[in-house]
Amino acid sequence: MKKTLKIGSLKIGAGQPVRVESMLKTPLDNTDACLKQLYSLKEEGCELVRAAFPRVELAEPLRRLCSKAPLPLMADIHFDPVLAEKALEAGCPSIRINPGNMGNPTRLARVVDAAREHKAVIRIGANSGSVSETQLRTAKGDRGAALALAVGEQMEMLLSLNFTDIIVSAKSTSIDESVRANVLLMRRYSEFPFHIGITEAGSSLDGVVKSACGLSRLLSMGIGDTLRVSLSQPPEDEVRTGYSILRALGLRQRGGCLISCPTCGRRLLDVFKTAEQLKPLLKYLPDGFTLAVMGCEVNGPREAKHADLGVAGSPSGIVIFKKGEIISRVRGSDAAAAVKALLPVFGKTSE
Numbered sequence: 001m002k003k004t005l006k007i008g009s010l011k012i013g014a015g016q017p018v019r020v021e022s023m024l025k026t027p028l029d030n031t032d033a034c035l036k037q038l039y040s041l042k043e044e045g046c047e048l049v050r051a052a053f054p055r056v057e058l059a060e061p062l063r064r065l066c067s068k069a070p071l072p073l074m075a076d077i078h079f080d081p082v083l084a085e086k087a088l089e090a091g092c093p094s095i096r097i098n099p100g101n102m103g104n105p106t107r108l109a110r111v112v113d114a115a116r117e118h119k120a121v122i123r124i125g126a127n128s129g130s131v132s133e134t135q136l137r138t139a140k141g142d143r144g145a146a147l148a149l150a151v152g153e154q155m156e157m158l159l160s161l162n163f164t165d166i167i168v169s170a171k172s173t174s175i176d177e178s179v180r181a182n183v184l185l186m187r188r189y190s191e192f193p194f195h196i197g198i199t200e201a202g203s204s205l206d207g208v209v210k211s212a213c214g215l216s217r218l219l220s221m222g223i224g225d226t227l228r229v230s231l232s233q234p235p236e237d238e239v240r241t242g243y244s245i246l247r248a249l250g251l252r253q254r255g256g257c258l259i260s261c262p263t264c265g266r267r268l269l270d271v272f273k274t275a276e277q278l279k280p281l282l283k284y285l286p287d288g289f290t291l292a293v294m295g296c297e298v299n300g301p302r303e304a305k306h307a308d309l310g311v312a313g314s315p316s317g318i319v320i321f322k323k324g325e326i327i328s329r330v331r332g333s334d335a336a337a338a339v340k341a342l343l344p345v346f347g348k349t350s351e
Helices: 031-044 056-068 079-087 105-117 133-138 141-159 173-189 204-220 235-248 271-284 298-302 337-345
Strands: 004-007 008-014 021-024 048-054 072-076 094-097 121-127 166-171 194-196 258-261 290-295 310-315 317-322 325-330
Touching: 004 121, 008 048, 008 258, 021 235, 031 048, 031 056, 031 235, 056 072, 056 079, 056 317, 072 079, 079 094, 079 105, 079 290, 105 141, 121 141, 133 141, 141 173, 141 325, 166 173, 173 194, 173 204, 194 204, 194 290, 258 271, 271 290, 271 337, 290 298, 298 317, 317 337, 325 337
Parallel strands: 021 048, 048 072, 072 094, 094 121, 121 166, 166 194, 258 290, 290 310
Antiparallel strands: 004 008, 310 317, 317 325
């Protein structure tokens, strides 16, 4: 049976929704900017934020950030076990480490003892760049299997120390390698929560599509308790994309969902413009609420009759419909304004 772990007040694992996380893209020594980014991420629905902690001199800024952060933090540690201990002392409820690069078993044991003392969660993991030539040879050139082997070795280091508050992570920039590694690891460690993502996915459309393809494959197999969409752009974009993927798969709803027709020669409404005007309002709508923007009355009340509220172009202006029934006809072309006027009835509180 899968474990349920707590990072601060956040529960991850059995019985919990797939959690959406991101990473601070501001250096720790700029506490005010980090806090601003954390509050912005919280507004978008982010639930856990990883923070790079590369130098011991940043321990005090990390402590200040932990004391004020509106979201639980995970300190990202590489190579130096002292940094892991300092992060835990600073109040981080979780750390991300590679047990194999903590120096030696004695130093790793100290990190584990500190995590146990502070009741902290450890995420272990590797990406494709961490795979050694020995692991690759053992896996007979199968890079996905080699990645699973690398993570498995790290898991066994922690389990040998009787530490089990672990989140498993195996990421590659290759979708196939990521899927292969996670499938193999799930066979061995299914009782532990898994963090998933496609690392170095890129930016803009290509990065979003690559992340969506990889994450969808994993999630459709039941793999993934937390996810991060790794994009070379603001972290808020990562969170919005993560929720969009979960919403499309029917795994999680946050706010409203907008559907719109692809348009054709029948359209009597600027669908793209109207949809873009309404998108910022979706987060204020009830979870699972469907808002439709359709180009004509054929695609409007008929094809989008499942929508909680919709707008479609008509020869005389605009029709507003609810569950396929027309509730209003409006002259003019400002469809966004017509919809906004009705949204308070459905729970919209702010723009």
